[in-house]
Amino acid sequence: MGVSGKIHPIDTRLEELGLVLPEPPKPAGKYRGSIRGDRLLFISGQFPSSNGRLVYQGRVGDELSAEDGRDAARLAALNVLAHIRAATSEWNEFGYLVRLEGYVSSAKGWHQQPEVLDGASELFAEVLGEQAGHTRTAFSVTQLPLNAAVELVVIASLLII
Amino acid sequence: MGVSGKIHPIDTRLEELGLVLPEPPKPAGKYRGSIRGDRLLFISGQFPSSNGRLVYQGRVGDELSAEDGRDAARLAALNVLAHIRAATSEWNEFGYLVRLEGYVSSAKGWHQQPEVLDGASELFAEVLGEQAGHTRTAFSVTQLPLNAAVELVVIASLLII
């Protein structure tokens, strides 16, 4: 419940979609999961993990299919949402998503990273509606920390309340 | 023409340089080409494309020369400018460039990425003068989405008008 004592519309939408946000994943080193900088909220890189375990590892287009990659992006996006909810008084200070950088661990010569990242962008649109906003940048990398399949880095805007 | 009905000095400079800005390239997935976050403007990753077609594909230092790479960076920079112009009421709300991240698809062992990205930085200086500003970060990657030679990610500041 939000500070007003009412359920926030975004939480209602999550429930309608049958989605449960996890606890925001703990940082993997000596840094914070999220921090404010002026009226922006910066979220540390998020991975396709669940309960502290990486669910999708390996390269898309080779060890993993594009469909696996989409699912990985969607799972990492849930972790992003968990951080935003925790950092915005349960959505009450959340403006919209500003920027999504998506890193896809990719097989050599495999170039369909935008398709994979649509897994995240579509989840954001379903849950956040107009507040999904966001510019996006897709990257193809040969490996990610912890051999993750996907890493998402998000900046959101904050409301002044 | 700007909102004032006068041609903006940046458009005059473009004309003097014989440069014509394209339409801002459409996003390659479910996201936006640009978005405001507080007084900053975030632009989605831009490629060396023209009329929806990637003009420079492949790795610099191998399939492409450093000179090709510079031209690719310059072309991608024109697409960045097209987005900024469209998002700032034809430059009237544009402050200056804050950050340029440049990703260069590079042959193994080839390390002259800064030279390639100067193609973008020099175009910005020619067109925007003092408003070119910008910090820069160069990256060498083994491949980019759609096999592009270069990808540019830009943040600009906005004037409060």
Added chain:
Amino acid sequence: MGVSGKIHPIDTRLEELGLVLPEPPKPAGKYRGSIRGDRLLFISGQFPSSNGRLVYQGRVGDELSAEDGRDAARLAALNVLAHIRAATSEWNEFGYLVRLEGYVSSAKGWHQQPEVLDGASELFAEVLGEQAGHTRTAFSVTQLPLNAAVELVVIASLLII
């Protein structure tokens, strides 16, 4: 000495730690070392260099050990601090670190990038205390410009004074 004529606590801490900040490294191309965007300070990508010479080159987990990588991250972090100090009237306008992106040139199959980047995060914590703040994103890359071992990209917040 700060504008007030007194030594800033951060400079005192640097001295206690026996650390001397270098001159802010010059840009490697046609851009600026740092720039303000609204109340944020953007720093160009910093390398493990000293007196204009790259001290750590090559891939971590192969040509360099994880310990070398940590030292490289620490050296690059000193260059970041040098830029921040110069851009904030000797710390007087410095708020806190918002974001650290860390790029580690990595051997194939080597995934301990977070350990390397803790070299930077720990230095920031020692020198800046609570103002170290920062979210972090770790990247594994196959090569960096100039064959550097590590590259750090930082955004800081500014105080309004």
